[in-house]
Amino acid sequence: MQIQLNGKERDVGEGITVAQLLEELDVRPERVAVLVNQGIVKKPSYASTTIREGDAVEILTVMAGGMEEFR
């Protein structure tokens, strides 16, 4: 199914959870905050939060402006 991930289309498995998505992306959960359809998902709920077709998922971390070149 298609979702919007950080503003881009992405194909993910049906019924994927936030925890599974992070694992698939090789992202350590402790370093990020996750928003699904603009709502903050608390860390203890990552495993129980299912992403649905068309959902907008944001994976956010600490960044510095102007650091694009060495991210």
Place this chain on the structure above:
Amino acid sequence: MTEYTEYKDQPLRFGGREFASRLIVGSSKYPDPPTMQKAWEASGAEIITVAVRRMNLATGGSLLDYIDLDRYTLLPNTAGCYTSEEAIKTSIIAREMGLSDMVKLEVIGDEKTLFPDTAALLEATKILVKEGFIVLPYTNDDPIVAKKLEDAGAAAVMPLGAPIGSGLGIRNPYNIKIILEVVRVPVVVDAGVGTASDAAFAMELGCEGVLMNTGIAGAKDPVTMATAMRYAVEAGRRAYMAGRIPKKLYASASTPLEGMPELI
């Protein structure tokens, strides 16, 4: 005769937290990560401001890859937020990451000047204080707003010296002086510092600290500028604590005339 005791500085206090360094630095605009890391080290800073942004999922990279969290306290900012709602949500996201309950609260009012929208800033401060945040609001050099922010529970007030990234220095030292008189929380000059004398001047006015990014990161040699800023903040602080001499229009001889011989 009383014995001379050497001056020892008190720590900078935000909420319940204490910091020996009075210089807070940013993480933007550095030419590369090693320069950034060396500049942080040279600055002696203990607090680094960071932004909350989308992760680059292609690399999985994060600024956290470059920050020793045992050494530095992260101060998430709400840079780029133009409404109190955005700033509040960004603060909550930063806390959700487990980074910090401190926030450098910015609610920008205008793209060109990056001056704060102080009405929205005050509103966001009130809400975030109720949510248990240690709120450090970036504000303009307006004593009335500074007092309102303190009354709303801000742990410090951070007036700009000049617009963000402008390097114009402390444009209205008299307002900063008035702010220092009307609030009891620490006053930290945030933005506008271009060179070491600007930082020293802010501290000589009696500010508790200085926050800067571009002044260091944008210098031709950021690491050497970071060292200069460290000394400037320390020198300004000590000069303030030492108590300067009053300014006078005419000379007053340092050497007494008593005992002068009759030479001709």
